[in-house]
Amino acid sequence: MTAExxxxxxxxxxxxxxxxxxxxxxxxxxxxxDAARETARAAARxxxxxxxxxxxxxxxPPGASVDLGVGGDEVRAVVTAPVVGPGGVFGFLPTVQVRAEAVTVPEARP
Known part of the structure; x- marks a missing residue:
């Protein structure tokens, strides 16, 4: 049992x-x-x-890049972030990039 x-x-x-x-x-x-959605929402309002x-x-998340584009009839937020292996154990593996994009229209001002 111990060997197994x-x-x-x-x-x-x-x-x-x-x-x-x-x-x-x-x-x-x-x-x-969430970050892309909140960025786009804030710019749209x-x-x-x-x-x-x-x-x-x-x-x-830490190390993320947040970009915002406002033009014409749309607001676009793009967020990318690197995800590295846990505790450097998998340091030989490439870093994974996660990305999200949110697009909305600006709110009408009274």
């Missing part, structure tokens, strides 16, 4: 670390979607570009 456990334990640890990393990728994706970008940066 010794053989299976490293595999179980690797699978667990991999699942935690996938969970962190999913969480980062949710955060970039008339906030200045700097304020809208600041809102997006607060919601986005």
């Amino acid at each position: 456990t010794a053989m299976a334990l490293p595999v179980l640890v690797a699978v667990t670390i991999g699942l935690v990393w996938l969970l962190s990728v999913g969480l980062a994706q949710v955060r970039v979607v 008339g906030d200045d570009a700097g304020g809208a970008l600041e809102i997006g940066r607060r919601v986005a």
